[in-house]
Amino acid sequence: MIIETQSVRFDSFTVETGATLAPVDVAYQTYGQLNDDRSNAILILHAFSGDAHAAGISRDGKPGWWDNMIGPGKGFDTDKYFVISSNVIGGCKGTTGPSSINPATGQPYAMTFPGITIRDMVRLQCKLIDYLGISKLLAVAGGSMGGMQALEWAVTFPDRTAACLPIASTARHSAMQIAFNEVGRQAVMADPDWNAGNYYGTKPPGRGLSVARMVGHITYMSDESMREKFGRKLREREVPSYDFSADFEVESYLRYRGSQFVDRFDANSYLYITKAMDYFDLSLGYPSLATSLERAQCRFLVISFTSDWLYPTYQSLETVNALRSRNRDVAYCELPSNYGHDAFLVEVGEQTELVRGFLSQTLKEIRRR
Amino acid sequence: MIIETQSVRFDSFTVETGATLAPVDVAYQTYGQLNDDRSNAILILHAFSGDAHAAGISRDGKPGWWDNMIGPGKGFDTDKYFVISSNVIGGCKGTTGPSSINPATGQPYAMTFPGITIRDMVRLQCKLIDYLGISKLLAVAGGSMGGMQALEWAVTFPDRTAACLPIASTARHSAMQIAFNEVGRQAVMADPDWNAGNYYGTKPPGRGLSVARMVGHITYMSDESMREKFGRKLREREVPSYDFSADFEVESYLRYRGSQFVDRFDANSYLYITKAMDYFDLSLGYPSLATSLERAQCRFLVISFTSDWLYPTYQSLETVNALRSRNRDVAYCELPSNYGHDAFLVEVGEQTELVRGFLSQTLKEIRRR
Numbered sequence: 178m179i180i181e182t183q184s185v186r187f188d189s190f191t192v193e194t195g196a197t198l199a200p201v202d203v204a205y206q207t208y209g210q211l212n213d214d215r216s217n218a219i220l221i222l223h224a225f226s227g228d229a230h231a232a233g234i235s236r237d238g239k240p241g242w243w244d245n246m247i248g249p250g251k252g253f254d255t256d257k258y259f260v261i262s263s264n265v266i267g268g269c270k271g272t273t274g275p276s277s278i279n280p281a282t283g284q285p286y287a288m289t290f291p292g293i294t295i296r297d298m299v300r301l302q303c304k305l306i307d308y309l310g311i312s313k314l315l316a317v318a319g320g321s322m323g324g325m326q327a328l329e330w331a332v333t334f335p336d337r338t339a340a341c342l343p344i345a346s347t348a349r350h351s352a353m354q355i356a357f358n359e360v361g362r363q364a365v366m367a368d369p370d371w372n373a374g375n376y377y378g379t380k381p382p383g384r385g386l387s388v389a390r391m392v393g394h395i396t397y398m399s400d401e402s403m404r405e406k407f408g409r410k411l412r413e414r415e416v417p418s419y420d421f422s423a424d425f426e427v428e429s430y431l432r433y434r435g436s437q438f439v440d441r442f443d444a445n446s447y448l449y450i451t452k453a454m455d456y457f458d459l460s461l462g463y464p465s466l467a468t469s470l471e472r473a474q475c476r477f478l479v480i481s482f483t484s485d486w487l488y489p490t491y492q493s494l495e496t497v498n499a500l501r502s503r504n505r506d507v508a509y510c511e512l513p514s515n516y517g518h519d520a521f522l523v524e525v526g527e528q529t530e531l532v533r534g535f536l537s538q539t540l541k542e543i544r545r546r
Numbered sequence: 547m548i549i550e551t552q553s554v555r556f557d558s559f560t561v562e563t564g565a566t567l568a569p570v571d572v573a574y575q576t577y578g579q580l581n582d583d584r585s586n587a588i589l590i591l592h593a594f595s596g597d598a599h600a601a602g603i604s605r606d607g608k609p610g611w612w613d614n615m616i617g618p619g620k621g622f623d624t625d626k627y628f629v630i631s632s633n634v635i636g637g638c639k640g641t642t643g644p645s646s647i648n649p650a651t652g653q654p655y656a657m658t659f660p661g662i663t664i665r666d667m668v669r670l671q672c673k674l675i676d677y678l679g680i681s682k683l684l685a686v687a688g689g690s691m692g693g694m695q696a697l698e699w700a701v702t703f704p705d706r707t708a709a710c711l712p713i714a715s716t717a718r719h720s721a722m723q724i725a726f727n728e729v730g731r732q733a734v735m736a737d738p739d740w741n742a743g744n745y746y747g748t749k750p751p752g753r754g755l756s757v758a759r760m761v762g763h764i765t766y767m768s769d770e771s772m773r774e775k776f777g778r779k780l781r782e783r784e785v786p787s788y789d790f791s792a793d794f795e796v797e798s799y800l801r802y803r804g805s806q807f808v809d810r811f812d813a814n815s816y817l818y819i820t821k822a823m824d825y826f827d828l829s830l831g832y833p834s835l836a837t838s839l840e841r842a843q844c845r846f847l848v849i850s851f852t853s854d855w856l857y858p859t860y861q862s863l864e865t866v867n868a869l870r871s872r873n874r875d876v877a878y879c880e881l882p883s884n885y886g887h888d889a890f891l892v893e894v895g896e897q898t899e900l901v902r903g904f905l906s907q908t909l910k911e912i913r914r915r
Contacts, residue, residue, distance in 0.1 A: 350778070408721055425721070
């Protein structure tokens, strides 16, 4: 089934820092049918470079980024649930971001776009949910940055969701996570074509953005998965070149993924969204993480993966322990995987079982009340 | 004591790929006194960005990179041993490398410099040892790329050293190690100032080299050491800037270390030396790693560190297991540390004990024969 991206325009939206964007567009997709009492809606939250196209096949033939988890009979079963996915604010896939035209100037916002936060992403999603006429979501779910949004939903809108599924994620970015993001930003900003963000209509900072993405890709894999996938295999040659072409398969893979990313992502969105992740600290403004999570009223399913060194298990446990200390309903699973952080996108089997059971149970508990 | 860097010029040196450099200079330092039977010489091998200045204080007041391990009464005790340290071929600290003048053209070699290998580094060091009149070293020792050179010494010149100490190292670079190096190279080569390597006398590719070094620094630390050192601490401010300045201390630290590196290292050397590391595979040309290490006749002390995820313990164990399978004399220690790969430079206490004991025992065994 071909999935179309829809769009809704809101007159204005004021971000946490106080700046107002007017108007704001939100790109979204939906899968499945909203039931009569509007109680079966699930909001899927995308990771850093994701978009609204989470499931199904787009007009140009591409499957959604979590198509293995969302669909008829899948983990997020669209025969039962109405699933919504939208592009985040600051993004470049239909929701207003730095590459959007600022009506006040007729030019792209570029670096005049206001700084954004994970909470801004969630607050704009809430406007979308209001617009769709849904007063309470059955669940919010996402991996990586999607998990941060899920946690923010549970705390900022405690009466608007019955369940929260943060996967391969964290309640606050660590120094190492900030460090890797900062390297990516510096790579983008070091590219003269970045031109202080004013590259629209000219050459985008492709070399810098490509290097940034290469770093990202390494952190999404694991030492073991790279060893299994590439090892020391040479590419289309028997002996090393001793020049600086891509001798090893891992080199050509990274170069390819880097250059591919340039065609599909906006460099300024890269800067704004990574900063939003780095600013994310659910405990900010509270005495502790536990007191912030105490606001949450929903059920939690927290999942991490053994080989994920970018969002390690200890970060998920920090969330779980904080929730438990406030007697919140939380289930936690660490799933075995060699795929590193990418596991949340590829380890379908066990995630499907966990998600399916958790959502059924949530539905049962809602009906019991 | 002020240590001076010395230099020796060899008429020519032919690298593994067949190219001949003429002449070749080698920068080196020595500490302590060579004894009468010339049996107390230890060759120290530097890591990627190191140089000949391993110990003591230079004329400009800087301590050597392993000064905490080399000196009177230290692990490599210069009251007992004659310690030698030289800059590697391809480097930029006095030994011939891409920034050196090619006498045939009167211009820097730049990218006409031949591709080099860890074995080339070691073969040139052997010329230095010959020149110093030492037929057999007591030991070769180094961390990281220094450990690769140590292993190469044991296999390429089995009758020229009595002991080998590879620390926080590997017998072959893994896909992940190659991947991180490739990101650094792409960052350098993406900088227009790199200009295909022809930047001498003009502006060096400082932005690219700085980004490359930032990536490197993250991989030298550990998640835990970064959490302890930086956490989410903001820099000289109470609230985030929401601009793209260095909000977090870890950001300003990395930016500083990146820019500092540009002042002291040559970008083309960065390319050549990282490639040499990536090409390193001690088993190349042999049926297995064990058969290559079977050539070695010396004693081994292999050390790794618990939090070193760049050169993880399993790589040291691969070397140890290969040596054991051929009944070679090998001691192995995994030392506890939070410092990640940097541990070999900062964990002085236990390393000192291990090195001191191992060297004494080696000396005893030599005298017993």
